[in-house]
Amino acid sequence: MARRDLPPLRALTAFEAAARLGSFRMAAGELGITRSAVSHQIKLLEQRLDVQLFRRDARRAELTTHGQSYFPAVREAFDQIEAQTRALRPANTDKELTIQVYVTVALKWLIPRLHDFERRFPDVKVRLSTSYFDWNFDERNVDVGIILARTKLPGHYYRPLFKSYLVPVCSPKMKLTKPQDLANAKLIDVYTAEEDWHIWLEGAGVTGVKPANRLTVDSYILAQEAAVEGRGAAMTIGPYAAEEIKLGRLVQPFPLRVPHKHNWYFACSTANRNKNKIKRFEDWLVKQVAADPALEAIKE
Structure with a gap:
């Protein structure tokens, strides 16, 4: 009987995680390995298949046409293995x-x-x-x-x-006295929630604010850490900056909190x-x- 022509399991696991999560970094966190290790395994898979699965210049781990075609089959296979594994115990x-x-x-x-x-x-x-x-x-x-x-x-x-309430936060070194000051400040965006700043500015009755530049990250916690480092003003939800504000690492420059959708x-x-x-x-x-x-x- 002919031997199965299957890529290495490690490479498939890295590909499935990165494609599902949309990020090499998040895949690395889930798998307990480094981002470079994820990238290396996917590169090995691409060499084995002789096709490119991800666009390397994308902000996220964006699948190519070949990657989009391959991912559903790989994920379905992993789902079936996982389901049967659970059924056995x-x-x-x-x-x-x-x-x-x-x-x-x-x-x-x-x-x-x-x-x-x-x-x-x-x-x-x-x-x-x-x-x-x-x-x-x-x-x-x-x-x-x-x-x-x-x-x-x-x-x-x-x-x-x-x-859920939206609340802007920033480093104490960042001098913001009124919402209009945001036009000259760097704003930190969470790319899965890019509407947050628009919702807050609209709730504050502020129009015409078009910040000169932005920094985009993939989670609120990274946005808060970037704000602590003075990289810009971040939007947070609810009480998740409370400890940093208590410790003086962050401040809430404006009292207004706006309900999230x-x-x-x-x-x-x-x-x-x-x-x-x-x-x-x-x-x-x-x-x-x-x-x-x-x-x-x-x-x-």
Whole structure:
């Protein structure tokens, strides 16, 4: 029987992660390797296939036509392997809880509180699946999600958690006294939420502000860190800059906070809503939100 003509698994894994996440850097974080290692594995795959899979000059890991054609088959194969792997170990399904959470929410809010959940429910092993995209619930790979719900899909259960507000922040060294000063300042954009500055400026009643230049990053936490370094003014959501403001690393130059178009929700598959591990986490999460004075809980 002829040997299968398959590329190396490491190269396929790097390609699938980079294509799915849209970033070599995020793929490296998920796989626990360096960005250069991801790039190297994809280069090996391209040499094996003799086609180019990504455009190297793109800001993101943008697939070529060949990459777009190859990715669905690779991802489907990985999904099937993962599904069958899970099916072979059903005894563990109620003892592991995989939580999809936006990276900034994880670092700035959830992780410092998780010890309480683990103390209360020591039989549940928690796994975090951090994402740089905050709105798509990935039910094939996680049990529950904390998401900024833009759309509510059928077959899913959504429970409102807290309201989302846009707040500009910057280094104390950056002198901004009125919103119009932003016209002469560098603004830091999150490329998955490029409308944020427009929403805030419109809410502030400011028109005609066209900043001279911008810096674009792929998460709110990177935007905040760039602002700490004095690279420009960043937009943040909710209380995620609270610690930096408390420490004096950042300031909120304007008192106005503008409601975002979307709010934060707990999400899971409707079919799994009443599973013991999911119900316990949902109840615990809602209590944590209610106890945080920095959050404005949404009442059902």
